Every structure is written in structure tokens, then in C-alpha cells.
Amino acid sequence: xxxxxxxxxxxxxxxxxxxxxxxxxxxxxxxxxxxxxxxxxxxxxxxxxxxxxxxxxxxxxxxxxxxxxxxxxxxxxxxxxxxxxxxxxxxxxxxxxxxxxxxxxxxxxxxxxxxxxxxxxxxxxxxxxxxxxxxxxxxxxxxxxxxxxxxxxxxxxxxxxxxxxxxxxxxxxxxxxxxxxxxxxxxxxxxxxxxxxxxxxxxxxxxxxxxxxxxxxxxxxxxxxxxxxxxxxxxxxxxxxxxxxxxxxxxxxxxxxxxxxxxxxxxxxxxxxxxxxxxxxxxxxxxxxxxxxxxxxxxxxxxxxxxxxxxxxxxxxx
Numbered sequence: 001x002x003x004x005x006x007x008x009x010x011x012x013x014x015x016x017x018x019x020x021x022x023x024x025x026x027x028x029x030x031x032x033x034x035x036x037x038x039x040x041x042x043x044x045x046x047x048x049x050x051x052x053x054x055x056x057x058x059x060x061x062x063x064x065x066x067x068x069x070x071x072x073x074x075x076x077x078x079x080x081x082x083x084x085x086x087x088x089x090x091x092x093x094x095x096x097x098x099x100x101x102x103x104x105x106x107x108x109x110x111x112x113x114x115x116x117x118x119x120x121x122x123x124x125x126x127x128x129x130x131x132x133x134x135x136x137x138x139x140x141x142x143x144x145x146x147x148x149x150x151x152x153x154x155x156x157x158x159x160x161x162x163x164x165x166x167x168x169x170x171x172x173x174x175x176x177x178x179x180x181x182x183x184x185x186x187x188x189x190x191x192x193x194x195x196x197x198x199x200x201x202x203x204x205x206x207x208x209x210x211x212x213x214x215x216x217x218x219x220x221x222x223x224x225x226x227x228x229x230x231x232x233x234x235x236x237x238x239x240x241x242x243x244x245x246x247x248x249x250x251x252x253x254x255x256x257x258x259x260x261x262x263x264x265x266x267x268x269x270x271x272x273x274x275x276x277x278x279x280x281x282x283x284x285x286x287x288x289x290x291x292x293x294x295x296x297x298x299x300x301x302x303x304x305x306x307x308x309x310x311x312x313x314x315x316x317x318x
Contacts, residue, residue, distance in 0.1 A: 020307050020310075020311060021054070021056035021057045021307075022034040022056075022057050022058070022303075022306060022307060022310065023035070023055060023056055023057055023058055023059035023060075024056045025307055025310035025311050025314050026059070026267065026268065026310050027059065028310075028314035028317060029260055029310050029311075029313035029314040029317055030260070030313070030317050031259065031260070031265070031266065031267050031268065032059075032060075032097070032266045032267045033058075033059035033060035033097050033266075033267040033268075033269075034057075034058060034059060034060070034267065034268050034269075034310070035058050035059060035060025035061060035062065035096075035097065035099065035267060035268070035269040035270070036052060036058045036060075036061065036062070036269060036270050036271075036272060036273045037061070037062045037063070037064045037101075037230070037269065037270070037271045037272050038052055038061045038062065038063065038064060038087045038090065039064045039065075039272065039277050040063065040064060040065060040066045040083050040086045040087060042277050043086060043090070047297055048274065048276070048277070048297075049090075051273065051274075051293070051297065052090075052273065053090065053093075053094045053096075055094055055095060055096060057273075058096065058273070059096055059097055060091075060096055060097035060098070060099055060143075060267060060269060061087050061090060061091045061094075061096050061097070061098060061099070062087070062098075062099040062100075062101050062229070062269055063084065063086070063087035063088070063100070063101055064087075064271075064272070065083070065108070066083035066084040066085070066086055066087060067084045067087075067100055067101055067102065067134065067138075068101075068102060068105065068108040069103075069105065069108060069109050069110060069113065069130065070108045070109060070110045071083050071084060071108075072084050072134055073110065073130055073133070073134070074110050075110070075112060076112050076126075077129070079133050079134070079137070081137055084134075084137075084138075088100075088138060088141055088142075092141070097143045097144075098141055098142050098143055099142070099143065099144045099145075099146070099229070099269065100135075100138055100141075100142035100144065100145045100146065100186075101145075101146045101149075101191070102146040102147075102149040102191060103130070103131050103134065103135070103145065103146065103147050103148070103149075103175060103179060104127060104131070104147065104148045104149065104163060104171060104172075104175040105148070105149035105150060106149075106150065106159055106161035106162070106163065107149075107150070109162070113126065113162060114162050117166075118162070118166050119166075120166060120167055120170075123162070123163070123166045123167060123171075124167065124170075124171075124174050127163070127171065127174055127175055127178060128174065128178045131147075131175060131178035131179050131182060132178060132181070132182050134182075135178075135179050135182035135183045135186070136182045136183070138183070139182065139183045139186075140183070140185070142183065142186045143186070143187060144186065144187040144188075144189055144227075145179055145183070145186050145187070145188055145189065146189050146190075146191040146229070147175050147176050147179045147188050147189060147190065147191075148171075148172050148175050148176070148190050148191070149191045149192070150191070150192050150193065151163075151164070151169075151171075151172060151190070151192065152192055172190075176188055187225075189227075189229075191229055193230075197212060197215060200230065200232050200233075200234065200271070200280070200290070201232070201233045201234075201251065201255070202233065202234055202235075202236055202287075203233055203234065203235050203236070203240070203244055203247055203248045203251055204244075204247050204251070206233060206251035206254055206255065207254070208254060209253075209254040209255075209257045209258050209261065210258075212254060212255060212258035213257075213258040213261040213262050215258075216258060216259070216261075216262040216264070216265055217262055219264075220262055220263065220264030220265070224264070225264045225265070225266050226259075226262070226264055226265050226266070227259070227265060227266050227267050227268070227269070228255060228256075228259055228265075228267075228268045228269060229269050230269065230270075230271040231252075231255060231268055231269060231270045231271060232270060232271045232272070232278070232280065232290040232291055233248055233251050233252060233255075233290055233302070234280045234284060234287045234288060234289070234290035235248065235287060235288060235289045235290070236286075236287050238286065238287065238288050238289065239289070240289050245289075245300060245301045245302070246301055248289075248300075248301070248302050249300075249301040249302040249304065249305030249306075250305065251302075252292070252302040252305050252306050253305040253306060253308070253309045255268070256268055256306050256309050256310065257309045257313075260309070260310070260313045270291060270292060271291075272291055273291055273292055273293050274291055274292075274293040274294070274295065274297055275288060275289050275290065275291050275293065275294050275295045276293075276294075276295040276296075276297070278290055278291055292306065
């Protein structure tokens, strides 16, 4: 189904005043989807689920945590998909694209992986067994798989991890080859941030639409597709002023607009859609309000900015 290697760019992010539903507009503008991460622990919130399940708003879902290594293989050789299946089941019921996330990542590893010394042969086998089981469990369900996550550190060098420290860069082809063998039809992606853009972005410091598009083209020129996979843009001063909310809208529009400007950018996924359940305040204390809906499920100015830039592109699309 997919013939090209794929690259995902995490970013955390415009302007007219048209408002319509995001996925419908994105598809009309030529993207494959507009999507959101879905928190497994929030599925009991009916209002949250009603919006997340609206395919006019979101045509794609990403499991926030349920498919990560510590969730699906907490003990060596013992696999549990109770949490991992939650979001795939929602996506299947709604007819939404499923982006599966993530296989080989330095974070959220169980201690049996991260806290012992491995030989090259042992760790390669651990990776291959894990990926064969997990990707095999979801075979045919994942449109995209984030195979390797954040292999580069914040300086642009290789990140120190049990995988890199034991296998060097060989852990990347080992992971991709294992995923390809387990599900030949899934799109296989490398997922990272700080690729000239500042991952999960900050209001007022987002690069321009043109700068972002230029960065995307550096990768599409290599023959790979790109996507924004974890988009949010946080305020450093809380609560945000009206002006800060407007600036946030401009920043979101620049990110989404840059994807529209690049032929190989296939879609945009926000890392959650409501401030009620955002990961930002717990990770960056004193910051927040990073998403398109507020904590009461009201659409923010950034929603209007995103819908407007998508509507403009949809009107211009052939």
C-alpha cells in the first residue's frame, strides 16, 4: 500500500474568520486527515468522546499512551493489550484512520528493558520480538506506525539510550525491518521533534509559515512523506490574554498552512484537543492552554484560525 519511506515531524503549533469542522476542511484542501491523540483514561467522559468521535472534526486518532512499551509488554514476553486496544477500537467504530504509536522509544520503557546490560544479539532479539508481537497484534488496523521515536537528542546528535548505547544506529533498521515484516501494508514512520522547529511549540516563538514549509521540503526532497503528529502550542504566561490567544491562533495557522503548502505533507494531528486533559501543565508547570478547545470544551480563537486557513485552501483546491 505504501511505497515510500515516511517521516513524521512532531510540532507543537491562521488567519481568516471562517469556521467549519477541521477534518472535512482538511480533506477538501487535499490533506488525508486532521486528527487528534486520544487519552485512554478519558474515554468515560461522554462530552470528550463525542467531539473526538466526530469524523467531521477528526478523521484520525492516535493512542496517547496505550501502545507504548511499558503498557503492552511490562514484563519480558508477557503482552497485555487492554489499554492498547482502547483507541483502535474507538477508531474502528467511527471509521477513523488509526495512527499507532510507538515502538522503539527511549522513554516509557519498563525497567526490564532500560535497566540492564544487553549484548547486541540479545537486545536485537528483544526489539524484534516486541515489534513482531505488537505490530502483529494490530496487523491491518494501523494506517501508520511510529516505529522509532526521538532517536535524536535536543542538540541534534544521537540520543543516549539503551538502544543506541548497545546497538549504535543499527537499532533503526532493526526496528523498521521488524515492523515491515510484521505488517507489510502499514506506513512506517520515524517520529521526532526539533527538526529546526521546536517540537511542542510556544506561543509567539513559532517559525513563520514559510520557514516551516522550507523545513518540510528538506525532507520531502528525499522522497519521504511528512506530517505534523503531535501539534500543540502552549502559553508561557497563564491565564492567556486575548492578545496571546490571537497570537496562538496565528501560530497554529502557520503550522497548518505550512503543511498545506508542501505536497508531501499528508496531515496534521493535534496532541489532544482540549485543555481539560492536556499533558502540558503537568510537564511544564506554569504553562498551558495549548490546544484548540478550552477546558470547558469551548472552541478557542486558534480553532477559528485553523478552520479559516483550511477553508481558504479548500476553496483554492482544484
